[in-house]
Structure formats: C-alpha cells, structure tokens
Amino acid sequence: MNHLSSRAALAVLAATLLAGCTADPDRDAARGSDPTGPDVGPSASEPPRGPYSIAATDADERGSIVESTPLDSLDPLIAQRASDAQRVTYRSPSGIDGTATSVTAAILTPTGTPPEGGWPILAYGHGTTGVAAQCGPSQARDLLGQGTRIAAYLDAGYAVAATDYEGLDGIPAPDGPDHPYLEPVTTAYNMIDAVRAARAINDELSDQWASIGVSQGGQAAWAALEAAPHYGDGLSFVGGVAIAPAADLTPITDGPPPWSLGPFQLGLLPYVLDGYRAVDPSLDFDDYLRGSLADGFGALDGCTSTTGFASALTILGSTPDEVGPFTEEAAADIRDWLERNALPLDPTDEPLLVLYGDRDTVIPAAWTEEAVQRACAEGMTVDARLIPGADHFSIGQTDVMIDWLDERFDGQPAASTC
Template sequence: MGSPVRVLAAVATLVLAASCTPGGEVRPPSSTTLSPAAADPGELLEPPEDFVGYAALDDLTSAAVTVRYRSTSARDGSPTAVTGVVFVPNGIPPAGGWPVVAVGHATSGTASRCAPSTHTGLLGSLPTVLPFLANGYLVTMTDYEGLGTSDEHPYLDARTAGYNVLDSVRAARAVTGDAGARWVGYGVSQGGQAVWAANEAAANYAGELSLLGTISASPATDLSPIVDEMTEGTLTEEQIVVLPSLIRGLQVVHPDLVRSDYLRGQLADRADVFAACEGENTALQADIAARTTPADYAPVDDAAADRLRDWLRQARVPTSTASAPMFVGYGEEDRLTLPQWTIDAAREACERGSTVLLRGAPGQGHGILDFGVAPAEWLRDRYAGTPAPSSCAEVR
C-alpha cells in the first residue's frame, strides 16, 4: 500500500563486519527450464539473468540477477511461478555465508508490468536495497505472485506474499552457495505485511532456514475496519486511492466479488488510472479521490459489507504465532493504515504468543518513518543472539 518509501533512516547505519575484497560466485546456470509443478518451493525455474540497474548497484555487488522461482499460492496450495531479484554484495562472505535480508517491497501496482525486477530503479525500492548491500547483506526481493508473470496479482493477500518472501530466500541460496541460512525480513506497507506473514509461516513452511526476525514499517494488518469507514462515508483520500486496487486484489482471490458492490463513479469508470504502476498517475489518482463522494464507495447493502469484512479478515495478519521476533513501526499520523489498526494487530500478535517490539513515530505518516538507531540496534542484537525486547506488556 502507498508510495514506495525511503528506507528507515537507521538501516543505513547497520554495521556488519565483512571484507571488501572481491569474492563470492553465482552458481553456473542450468539450461533446464522447469514448470512450477515439477519444482520444489524456492527452486529456480530457469537460469538467472543479469539485472541491469543503476551504477550504484554495480559498485556494491559482485552479482545482480533476476530470478524466476517456484512458490505457493495460499488460495489452494498450488505451485506458482514468481519473479524477483537477488543482489550479492562485494567481498568475501563470512563463515556461514552472507547474512540474507529479504525485502518486501511497498505497493508497486497490480499489473504484471509493475514488477520491480523489470525496472532499473526497482520502482522506488532501490534506496531500500543499497544500505543493506553496503553493510554486507545479500539482498533478495520478490516481485510477489502476479507481478512479472501471466498470473493475476492477489494484492494484499498476506499468506501468499509471505510464501513468496520465504521462497525468495530459498531462491537466493539457489543462486549462490555463499548465501547463508540466517536471514531477516524488512518491509514497508504491503511489504511490511508480507514479511510479517513470512515470519508467521517460516517455522512450518521453511524450517531449514534460520529466521532471526522481521521489521514491518507501516504494515497492512487487519484492514477489515475500512468497511465501517466505507459504510460511514469517512474514508480518507489516501484510502480512496488504494481502494480500487484492494478490491481488485480481493477479486483475484474471491472471483464471486462484484466490483460494483463497492466501486461506483470514477472509482469504477477509471479503473485504468488506479491499475497503473507506482508513480505513473499519482496526481490524477489524487484528483479523483478528492472528487469522490461516499456514495461512490459505500457497500451496496449490509450483506455486501459483511462479505467484504470477512474477506479482509481472511487476508489479514496476524493469524498465528510468529516464528521469530518482530519490530513493528507505525506513523502516528498515518491516514492510510490507521495507527490503531497497527496497535490492535500488535496486541493480537502478543496474545498469540509472538514477541513484538512496537514503536510509533510521532508526527509521521504512512511509510516514511525515522526511528533513529532503534532498528539498526534491534537487528544487531538479533545477530548477536540477545533476547529480543517486547512491548507486549504495554499493548495488552
């Protein structure tokens, strides 16, 4: 959800000891092309290809490739093809291999062409990737199911995105034997939801990997309260802009969803405007949102509202105990995913037995969050094996 955002300021200060001498090799590609049905989760479906990006990447990487790998749809457990990128840092990997960070990118769009791996600047995610590479992390970033492939994108379907993140770590280890088993997840907005869901699924879905923790900034958690706002006519303009994509993503998972039950006027007539990739139609989307009336998005009846609420609850996080500690941050002035939604999700995660450090950013909105050195210190402590701090006593 929301615009691609700057990486948390503190992430740029991460320090991880690693030599800067050239080293590390990508495994020689196989000429074999596999179908998802014939592959294991995370297995490469075709040889990696060089990623062509900005010069800043060349200075920080020994290898930069796009990948196509097998993942899993949470809708029915079927195998899927998913694309993404893997960046191997310069230097000689430490004992145990490069520590891995799996990045969950913010909303880039819902069309296949909006896959970050097909854009030189990763559709706004490059500033997130660079600090990790500079500090000795191997970075893997999934496009998510339906972006970069012929499938449709189940936007904000947390479980599917979580599987995509987990399998991106496996794909990175298939790209290079220098990738370690220890990894952390970092995501903003849609990506914050994706790494949260990956954390919950990690122990059962990818138990051979060692997840140390995840950072979710401005995550999309349980979005079902938005239905009350739709009914009451109180959606913010930021929420109106995202609503057509949210409805479209739900329709991929629930084909019986009728768009006209929730979208009318220009929200329905100008679907092309809202299907654009991130940054393409920002001004026009804002203009339509400013002219939208409550009648354009009110559920057609109570039954439609109940269906939408149930579908959103099915797509939410949390739904189970996290496999590893979580750092969850939100902007106290967030007008897209409201602060109380994040607080409530953290409370539920705590009640399920998860270890959650919850932090609010005063005066900050959606995505653009600065927590000082707190995230860097939190990550450092996860690698050091220090017991993770918890806010659960405060939010219960």
C-alpha cells in the first residue's frame, strides 16, 4: 500500500478529528539535518558514555539559537502572565543517530522582578498533539491546549521552556525530520537544549531547572531527568515531574498477536507505529493495520489539544479487527522497539515525582507501577502517587506539583515511596 497517499485518504475522518480536537489555528536519509550546520551529535573519537551521553567537544552547539521571533498573538491566559514570550528555533541532536536537527520551542518568562540568581526554569514536555510537522504547540496561540498548565507555572514564578520536540517544527519531511514519537533520548535532548536556548535569549534566567510533562511529555520529563547528569552539563538540575508518563508501553505487546487492547490503546498504536517508522523507514504498515484504519491513517495528519487526544484515540481505536500485528515477526519488531525505549534507561539519583490515575485506560496504573518498581530497584529516588478517580486526562494536582518543585529548588531533600 502507498501510505503517502493513504495519509490523505480519509479526509472525512481527519476533518472529524480536527473539528473535535484541534486548538487554534517520506523522511530522508539526512533526517532533515543542515549539511552546513554544526554536528551536535556524539563524535567518532569519543563514544557515548550511556544512552543519553554526548561528546563534550560539541557542547557549544547544543541549544544554540537559529531564530527567535516574538509570540505576539498568544491566548490572553498565557500572554498576561508572561513578560516575554518567544518562539525559538534551536539546535539539538537526534537521539537516534546524533545528527544535528533544528527544533522549536516556546520560551516564556514570568512577570515581575526575577529572584536573586534569575528565574528558575521548567523544561515542559507536552502531551500528544499529533505526529505531523504542524503539530508543535508553539505554532498555536493557545499552545494546543497547554496554556492552563503553563499559566500556572508562570504564576508560580517559573520561566517555561516548552519544546515542540524534533519533527514538530512546521517543516514537513523531507525538508525536516519526521517526529520520532515516544523515542525518549531525542526528547531528553530536546528538553535540555530548550533550557539552554532559553538562557541564550534571556540573561534573567537561572541555571537551575527542572523537567515536567504529561503523557508523552511525562516520558520526556523522566528521560530528561535521566539524561541530566550526562547531557545537562553547565546547568543545575533539581528534579523531574512525570504526569501519567508513557514510561513503558511494552505491555501493549503482551500475548500472541493480534493483541487484545482497549479502545484507547488501539487508537494509540498508529501513533506508536508512526514513531517507529521515523526510526526505521522500512516498517510496513500493512503488517499492523488493515481496512479503513489503514486507509484512514491520514487522520494522524491532524493536530489535537490534550483533551482532543481522547477523541482521536476513540475514533482511531474503533476498529479492533483491523489492528494487528498480523505476523509474529511484526510483533517481535514492535516489541523490541518498545523494550529499547522503556524507562528507566539510565537510572540516576535525581528526584522524580510520578503522578498517575487509577482510572487511566491509556497508560494503566499497573504499567506505571511496573516502571516505578524497576526505577526503585535501580536505586532511584521516586515519589509515586496514585490519584484516586483520575484518568489519563484528569490528573490535576497542579498545586502538589508546584509545592514539590518549590522544595526541590529550595534544596530540600526529596521523599521516596520506594
């Protein structure tokens, strides 16, 4: 099947997703890199020290600014709380092959007088907004539904470096890279380099920072925490908050194929496949999707807000008989991909707060608990809190997160539930 044309095939379904889900208004070998730009990946002479490591000789290029433009039309909810708001394009390496890429982010500074040492920074990882190039939140005036959380962080006195992640910069393949959905090393780099980019354009920002994110961004926040000791040199990391994190999706592959999945998980599979294809373009969608769902893969060209993602998953997951994998080999391939990306990848003693709901049907509580148990077994400092009655989209607990972050920036020791 020609999946380039199938991405445009089911226009009605895509329109349904867009109408119900959007906020405001085939990958090349070079991964969209700039051949004249700096190589910010690991050098051939210095092998990486771990999954998140990078050569120190390339340090000056990470987070370097390509372009910065004011975000003049932000939703008032955000704009009224920001003394400065910029959309930046900055350099950050691929976690897959180390190739230099350009990534975009929204950089927002609180109003008022900065504290001594400068505004502390939150590297914010957004939940799933889509896998198409136009789905970076910094391209939307309400940041594709991220505004409420970001406004709360600004109110609490934190500058926010909100990366769009590689491939969501508005430049579609082959001119730009595809988005490697749920590939944690890339998003860890993107998160940390967004902090560097923020400090490059604003000298009122501190070198102290924390990571925070929800769902896809929860994975990014956790991965950034693991990467900070190796990749975050020159910065001072204090901790991370992972909200309903996509820490480990390997339970999707439990049992013989085709897998027995819930509606949301069936809907999640096409996104996961799209991320895998960004790493391995030889992936054949026909091994995993059939019928109207395969023909309607163009629905993934739509962008969603955090709330709209639930509707997208419901529609995409409405045809379980059309979802594989249909061979043992295909099942093994995707299982291996998910296992290689399961957190923790590189355990660290940096403090981590994990919030998750007991009614989450996208990332069930048991999946999160298994990831936390592995982290605890590796000696990590994890404060894991199950929120009764909360599903994937209703964790809340903003005050709890901010109080926890305040304590980390104040230098207080973190509690552990391990």
